[in-house]
Every structure is written in structure tokens, then in C-alpha cells.
Amino acid sequence: MMRGISVIEDLFERPERNIAVVTHGNLLSLILKHYDNSYGFDEWSSLTNPDVYELVKAVEEVTPSINRIWK
Secondary structure, three states: OHHHHHHHHHHHOOOOOOOOOOOOHHHHHHHHHHHOOOOOHHHHHOOOOOOOEEEEOOOOOOOOEEEEOOO
């Protein structure tokens, strides 16, 4: 999980505004849980294949907002 989080954190530091990251569901759920502790088993089990989430981090924010955009 920490390797995945470190990649995401590195990407937040890049100058590009839009970056796509592809991963499998287990790591995705761990990354989401890192940023929002309410993610748990129910959220993991409701992931679809494929599934798409958006993490948006404003400059002044510590934690990104999480939006599921695959419906």
C-alpha cells in the first residue's frame, strides 16, 4: 500500500493537471482507504470491473477529494 501511496503523492507534485493511473482493484481500494478511512469491505466488494475514481487535490488541501466517476 505504501508504494502505491508514494506514487500517488509523487504524482500530486507534478506540474501536469490531469494524470491517469491504472491499477487493480485491491490496490485501488487500499489507496482509497488511505485517503478516506470510511472505505472498507463493503466499498471494496462493490468495485466493478472496470471502475474509475477521481482524486482531486487542491493546492491548499492535505487530503484529496474522492469521486467515483464510473457509473
